[in-house]
Amino acid sequence: MTDAPKSSLNEDYSPVFQDIARFRQLIFDSLLKPHNVTMSQGFVLVQLFRENGLRQADIAQRMQVAPVTTSKLIDKLEAQGYVERRSDPEDRRSNRIWATDRGLAIVKTMTRTVRDIDQIANEGLSDAEFATVIKALTVMRKNLQKAAAQR
Numbered sequence: 184m185t186d187a188p189k190s191s192l193n194e195d196y197s198p199v200f201q202d203i204a205r206f207r208q209l210i211f212d213s214l215l216k217p218h219n220v221t222m223s224q225g226f227v228l229v230q231l232f233r234e235n236g237l238r239q240a241d242i243a244q245r246m247q248v249a250p251v252t253t254s255k256l257i258d259k260l261e262a263q264g265y266v267e268r269r270s271d272p273e274d275r276r277s278n279r280i281w282a283t284d285r286g287l288a289i290v291k292t293m294t295r296t297v298r299d300i301d302q303i304a305n306e307g308l309s310d311a312e313f314a315t316v317i318k319a320l321t322v323m324r325k326n327l328q329k330a331a332a333q334r
Contacts, residue, residue, distance in 0.1 A: 208222045215292070215296060223246075223256055226246055227266070228282055228290050230246075231281070235281055235282055235287075236279045237279065238278065239253055239257060239277070239280060242280060264285050265283060267280075267283060268280060268281075
């Protein structure tokens with residue numbers, strides 16, 4: 184007798200992983216609403232916090248989205264004073280994106296927000312349970328990254 188296939192759907196056929204990501208995004212966006220920053224925009228800022236002056240194409244590649252999507256995110260961040268575009272001195276057809284002081288400061292707020300969301304999400308889990316969850320999710324992420332790279 185074989186076991187039933189493993190699935191990310193729970194008993195009501197709701198996709199657990201997608202629900203977790205969706206709820207995290209809803210909470211993140213609501214907590215950062217006063218700063219007018221979304222999770223997607225925050226990802227751009229985090230990339231610039233790690234390496235300021237990236238090309239738009241580099242940000243798109245890191246986010247694994249189309250360059251037009253990144254361009255729209257950068258437009259919104261630029262309008263709010265979080266980033267600025269500068270011509271790439273090595274390639275005039277390309278822009279480099281620089282986080283402003285205001286943009287770098289909001290990354291610290293976002294980091295605190297993620298920690299707050301983690302605390303909400305992880306409530307009731309022992310340290311051992313949490314370690315098991317992280318280990319399993321890390322394996323799943325690696326499996327999915329490998330499969331995505333083959334497509």
